[in-house]
Amino acid sequence: MSGVVVVGAGIVGSSVTYHLARQGVPVTLLEQGPAPAAGVTGDSFAWIRESGGRWPGGAQDLHEYVRADYRRLESELPHITVRRTGSLSWADTPAAVSQPGPGQFRIGRRDITALEPHLVHPPEQAVHTPSDAGVDPTALSHALVTAACAHGATVLHDTAVTSLQLTNGRVEGVLTSAGPHAATTVVLTAGTNIPELCAPLSADLAMAAAPATLARVAAPPGLVKTIVAGPDFEVREVRDGDLLLVVPHVADTAAAYEQAAQRALQHLKTAFQGSDRCRLLGYRTGRRPMPAHGPVIGYATHDRSVYVAVMHSAITLAPTVGRLVADELVTSRPAPELRRCRPRVL
Structure with a gap:
């Protein structure tokens, strides 16, 4: 096969491009921003969950491969770092702490303090998931794109895709702010922009766009040891001395976001000893694509000229999805792991 164009250099598009290029496929990655992960990927909390959480639709069939695919990427891309810290989750009252699932454990205050020694008031009980991890999504996307280029991929930044290029009803490429790009197959990994790009097609790709705000906080290194999800905050250390902090959704105004x-x-300062030196570095709000019934991955046209890949928990699933999508495109054989992820083509 030849001539694949991937639209969107977030974590999913970067992964698909890398896995295609690694198999020797001529692939061009188009990104409207100045660098990979310039959109919602860069605004992600990037909590890699192998257990617990919600796995709607076909996501349930994919998450069992997450650990192996991340281990594989770490061996192929030695500059990326997955922080395998585990996670701690608890609610307002011990009775409200969720029932542990496979790979999770209900632990008491003594064990919680051992995992998070700086917590001022550790809860009576929490759910500990040792296999949970975090990653720097921007650094990972950059690493995937750099490796894709080393395998022969072409990457164009500041190149916004304005529409699909149709000839006699068939998609033959894309139109961009810099001109047309022909393709045998167009792979859309552009998140919430996918429904608009697919408007001329007979595919049902409706999805919600959920706002999420993250704050970056400078902190003493090691202040937060695990991924902590309490009733008042979620926080993790993305790299030494740099925390990601989830900000609750508020009215869409600059003043409201600043206050939140x-x-x-x-x-955070109330919850952790030694947090006096924590300071807010900034915050951003992204709009996460939320397909109603789980990941949507597969051909969006009967002639196989357009392929889509969009999902929530993209950071968790991207290495697995990139591998499976590349295999499907190269071999033309459907991946059984993706059978419950297919878009509805009318």
Whole structure:
């Protein structure tokens, strides 16, 4: 096969491009921003869950491969770092702590303090998931794109795709701000922009766009040891001395976001000893694509000229999805792991 264009250099598009290029496929990655992960990927909390959480639709069939695919990427891309810290989750009252699932454990205050020694008031009980991890999504996307280029991929930044290029009803490429790009297959990994790009097609790709705000906080290295999800905040250390802090959704105004970010920071300072030196570096709001019934991955046209890949928990699933999508495109054989992820083509 030849002539694949991938639209969107977030974590999914970067992974698909890397896995295609690694198999020797001529592939061009188009990104509207100035660098990979310039959109919602860069705004991700990047919590890699192997257990617990919600796995709607076909996501349930994919998450069992997450650990092996991340281990494989670490061996192929030695500059990426997966922080395997585990996670701690608890609710307002011990009775409200969720029932542990496979690979999870209900632990008491003594064990919680051993895992998070700086917590001022550790809860009576929490759910510990030792296999949970975090990653720097921007660094990972950059590493995937750099490796894809080393395998022969072409990457064009500041190149916004404005529409699909149709000839006699068949998609033959894309139209961009820099001109047309022909392709045998167009792979759309552009998140919430996918429904608009697919409007001329007879595919049902409706999805919600859920806002999420993250704050970056400078902190003493090691202040937070695990991924902590309490009733008042979620926080993790993305790299030494750099925390990611989830900010609750508020009215869509600059003043409201600033106040919410400051409140989240105050919750953090109240919860952790030694947090006096924590300071807010900034915050951003992204719009996460949320397909109603789980990941949507597969051909969006009967003639196989357009392929889509969009999902929630993209950071968790991207290495697995990139591998499976590349295999499907190269071999023309459907991956059984993706059978419940297919878009509805009318």
